Amino acid sequence: MKLIKSSTYSNVQLFWLVALRVLIGWHFLYEGMVKMTNPNWSSVGYLLDSGGFLKGFYFWLAGNPMILRTIDYINIWGLIVIGLGLILGALSRMFIIAGIILLGLYYFSHPPFIGLRYSLPMEGSYLIVNNMLIELVALVVLFLFPTSREIGLDGFIFHIKKSKLRS
Amino acid sequence: MENNKTDNSNNDPRENKKIGRRELIKALATVPVIGAFIYGWYRKQKFDWFLKQSIREEIRLDAVNPVIKRDVSRERQIRLGIIGCGMRGRDLLKAAGFVHPKTIDEWKEEALINRIDKRYHDYLEQDDLNVVVNGVCDIFDINAEKGLEAAANINRESSGGKMDPKPKRYRTYKELLAAGDIDAVIIATPDHWHAPMTMVAAREGKHVYCEKPMTWTVPETYEVVKTIKESNIVFQLGHQNRQNESYFKAREAIEKNVLGSINLIEVTTNRNHPMGAWVYPIHPEACPDNIDWDQFIGPAPYHEFNLERFFRWRCWWDYSTGLSGDLFTHEFDAMNQIFVLGIPYSAVSSGGIYYYKDGRTVPDVLQSVFEYPDRNLSLVYSASLASNRKRGRVIMGHDASMEIGRDLNIYVDRDSTKYKKKLEEGIIDPSLPLYSFTPGAKQVDAITSPTEQYFAGRGLLYTYRGGKRVDTSHLHIREWLDSIRNGTQPSCNVDRGFEEAMTAHMGTIAYRENRKVFLDADKQEIM
Known part of the structure; x- marks a missing residue:
């Protein structure tokens, strides 16, 4: 798939795409930090509240203490690292993909489909589309419209890599 | 929107040179956001800490689990008897470390289907209380047999595992309480039998764990207190939520x-x-031949044999x-x-x-x-x-x-x-x-x-x-046994009863x- 080069964007386009990237990064980073600093946090409650066709899978995750510990660890550090990557524009493509996978897992754990109800309160009213799905699609947009080589450390990394190749 | 930039990333001669000031600024443009995040995080933490501290100062309670120390040597084995091996009686046997092998089979099967089902795991983790069951008394033969088989399962095995010989079955509670090889008794019978059995046990010098409520009538409540206080036994009432x-x-x-x-x-x-x-199931094989009806009636008004009354006695x-x-x-x-x-x-x-x-x-x-x-x-x-x-x-x-x-x-x-x-x-x-x-x-x-x-x-x-x-019942039984060993009063003693x-x-x-x-x-x- 051929991606649009960031240098073809207008300044206004670039500004808003970078803003979207940074804001999603901020959200990921803060979610991760909150979980990291709460000694009682565990994904177990969320997993056991799962619904939809993947419910059995999430229950299985919750039922295995080893897997649960790993899930908790991945959740916390995944969110933090993805957040930092998006804000700084470092290895953005990889972190965007990781973010899409993570949000996909969250979405399919609690899909707002007709007939499904959850004990955990939701902060809004949703039918099929919820904030997680929107954030996921926004990350897909950021994947297709990359900005980190223009604004972000990827520009730096790309420059060094290219210099090494040429020398 | 007009695209006013051209694609020059591959042909830009500057890429072969050292990174320029402009490129450096663009590469690091979002770094200040991290600074803003750290500042925001610091302010939020400070605010939350202030709230927590203010509340903590006010209520002086923390979220730390209470420390409950009960370090008792369990070297001395306690020899148990049990009167009543119905649903609750078997729960208490489990709490003491004796489960029927077929129940363990069921737990194992359930754990395979539902990985969150931890009953088998929790039971294996349950402390060994160093007790042995030397006597079982139940007036319903089928329940008595279940109790005997559970008591023989000292290794927490499923069906086919290595069992100990079954303990002695007693036909009457008085015979069990008179036995010389029993130190302490668990009473899990209908309410109308709690006080008479507790009093005989106390007179026989057997320590008692009795299911709630302590008594069935007011006069016997005073008698139970008097009898226990005159004896030297350790009495625990079965309120496991203690x-x-x-x-x-x-x-x-x-x-x-x-x-x-x-x-x-x-x-x-x-x-x-x-x-x-209390609409408990009636055992399909239960009949006058395997139930000692007269013993069931005991101090209660006489009524002809009735399976509903026997199995659902709480309703009367x-x-x-x-x-x-x-x-x-x-x-x-x-x-x-x-x-x-x-x-x-x-x-x-x-x-x-x-x-x-x-x-x-x-x-x-x-x-x-x-x-x-x-x-x-x-x-x-x-x-x-x-x-x-x-x-x-x-x-x-x-x-x-x-x-x-x-x-x-x-x-x-x-x-x-x-x-x-x-x-x-x-x-x-x-x-x-x-x-x-x-x-x-x-x-x-x-x-x-x-x-x-x-x-x-x-x-x-x-x-x-x-x-x-x-299991709270396990902790409650354990507290009773520990009290017997170190001569202290358990949390739900006769005064609380x-x-x-x-x-x-x-x-x-x-x-x-x-x-x-x-x-x-x-x-x-x-x-």
Whole structure:
């Protein structure tokens, strides 16, 4: 798939795409930090509240203490690292993909489909589309419209890599 | 929007040179966002810390689990006997470390289907109490056999595993209590047998763990207290919720006056399943040939052989103490543990048989109100056996209220005097818990039947020690055995049992005689 080069964007386009990237990064980073600093946090409650066709899978995750510990660890550090990557524009493509996978897992754990109800309160009213799905699609947009080589450390990394190749 | 830039990333001669100032600025353009995040994070942490600190200073409670130290040498083996191997009797055998192999088969199978089902895992983790069962007594042959097979399963094996020889079966409780190779006895029989058996056991010098309620009538309550005090035995009444970590925290909150002046305590029972209403299954093989009916009747009024009465005895006053004795006693004991309430000044009750028109004589809906004028509070009990509406266990104070189940939550009252300043400053939000305590917060639980859900929600099935889920009955039995070994009093001793039984009897008599009742301590009567 051929991606649009960031240098073809207008300044206004670039500004808003970078803003979207940074804001999603901020959200990921803060979610991760909150979980990291709460000694009682565990994904177990969320997993056991799962619904939809993947419910059995999430229950299985919750039922295995080893897997649960790993899930908790991945959740916390995944969110933090993805957040930092998006804000700084470092290895953005990889972190965007990781973010899409993570949000996909969250979405399919609690899909707002007709007939499904959850004990955990939701902060809004949703039918099929919820904030997680929107954030996921926004990350897909950021994947297709990359900005980190223009604004972000990827520009730096790309420059060094290219210099090494040429020398 | 116009694209006013050209694609020059591949041909830009600058890429071959050192990175320029402009490129550097663009590469690092979002770094300040990290600075802003760190600043925002710091401010938020500081604000949260300030809120927590302000609240902590006010209530002086932390979220740390209470430390319960019971380091007792278990070198000395205690030789047990059990009277009554029905559902509850077998639960208590499990709590002591003896489970029927077929039950272990079922747990193993369930654990394979449902990975959250930890019953088998938890049982294997349960402490070895260094006890042996030397005698089993049950007047129903099938239950007696189940008890014998469970008692022989000393290695916690499933079917086909290595078993010990079965212990001796006793046909009468008196024979079991006279046995020389039994030190202590578990009594899990119908209510009308609790007191007679406890008294014979005490006279025989056997330590007693007796299921609640302690007694069936008022006169025998006084006799039990007298007999136990004259003996040298250790008596524990079966209120296993004494071991619930939430209650230790609740007591701490009361001692630190977090709720202010407490004026009303509301405790409830809500169940909506035949098993919860004592409509227990009748064993298909049960008949006069394998049930000793005369022994079942004992001190109760005579009635011809009846399987419903035998298996669902809780439904008749002839053998039972109804809602008051079976379920209110758990609620009362929880509150007595937290508040040291003692016996109330007066009681009124009302209710009726409104749903289960199955020939029972005990009500399925009951309200009892107990007054404690010396403490300036009322204790209200409300029960329904035909509705699952969750109402909890709530303690209402002028400054805050507390809800206790498996979790504990404290909410500040919006018109509190004590917290007025902090409410005005916005430090305390009355819609959010001021304090929450969840024992074993990171654990996964699987509770199976509706009755189990009811008990678990009220902290009657499991609690946590060191973050590990533990059966509260196991802890209660363990406390009793430890007390026998070190000669101390357990938490639910005969004095607590006396308060429990007398309060329950006041509620029952007020209902049955449809009047307000009072305790006449001198005459040892309920007036």
